[in-house]
Amino acid sequence: MSRGPGSKIDESDKTSTDSDRQFVTALARGLEILQCFDAEERMLGTTEIAQKTGLAQPTVWRLCYTLQKTGFLSPVPGKDKLQLGTAAIALGAAALAGQDALEVVRPMLQAIADRYQVAVALGRREGDSIVYLLRCQGNSPLLMNLRVGSRIPLFHSAIGWAYLANCRPEECEQLLADAAASGKLTDEAELKTMKQALARYPARGFVYHERPKYQINTVAAGIKLPDGERFVVSCGGPTSLLPTPLMFEEVGPLLSQLTRELQPVLLLGKDL
Template identity: 30%
Template structure:
């Protein structure tokens, strides 16, 4: 569940701490290429009032999660945030459990293998495995990719309940109506593919020369799935290759990772 979904869906939950959710929204507003962001920039990214953002950045700075840059009049993430992410990756075991299967999958063809999770209206890359010749886009761990036109985003939408999917689609349509209208028919077809075949595709929908396929990894019942994708040049990762060969390998890798994660969580 993304931060925006959470606030709306839990509006009537007296145990839900909205201020905590909004503070976390400020931290997750940073992208991998961001350095110092002003309160105004953070307000635009989070949809929160600037005065509210200013209180959160002041508090997060005092707690050591943000660094203040007086000359730039902004804040950057502090190393303490890295400790949070490191602790999460270690405790869940995502890296050690997923990496072997991702590397094995990447050896099957000239494509990148990505493991992602929903984050702030997009999909955040947690792990990447690829051969040097498979680099198409200059993306790395921490990159945030869009939902509507990517396979990994379509896999996420396909796995959501109807209520949550409808809420997220309303938001995406409000943000980029032209893009939504262009992608909606393809999205419907891909969600049908997910229900019947277990995976989704994106052929030239994000970048003309990029094709991709993705599926989900559901290792806990309460929570968003992990997302596993392959992507590569359209000249080599053709629709025929994807549907006839690589999709089966993708889903097999996902099931192996899912089994490892479920065993880890049942220990």
């Protein structure tokens, strides 16, 4: 599997990284620790970090100490936990400063969110997750508390399925095979539903994902740029606001049209 930005170094990567003399493993492990923090988990202890990364506790202690000394992590006052430090925040701010195109995209997403009183998000893949770059919400108290920076599982969500649907067939098969081998995709019923959604994507222009247990329906579509980079957009909310017929007849096609409108905006935004 090709390693996307922000992905964890696992056993399947060891052969390539061990033979790559330019690859600095210690640096990669430090970055992996920083990527454990997100909008939902802003404070973590070293034991939690070790569990998330699979690194040995002494290694985590040394790396966290170094990250604290360089300002990328800082202790949480009164708690035995760490949080992102000023250096990490400054780096994130510098990255966002180059994302002017997102401000052009925002009102386009917000218009759909307001129209249906649901949530619309734009994301990009990092490892086995889709990370929200933008999230717009309509006036509904029933929506999940997700935000920019939230990580959505690649293999268990509409927005993740949309990403897979926009991969080359051989790339998609490799991602699915790696996920199955690592235990991230073991539910045969879910796998069958996902493959059906991927197969129907070319004709529909979107994937549909329903979660009856939570009464939530979602559609999502992908945006491919000429350099191979891919973005994904999703629209989801309570089934009371987004019943299945509405998703297929109106919201899905609307989202597919939105991706066609966003493609040139995001392409030009790479040069802003």
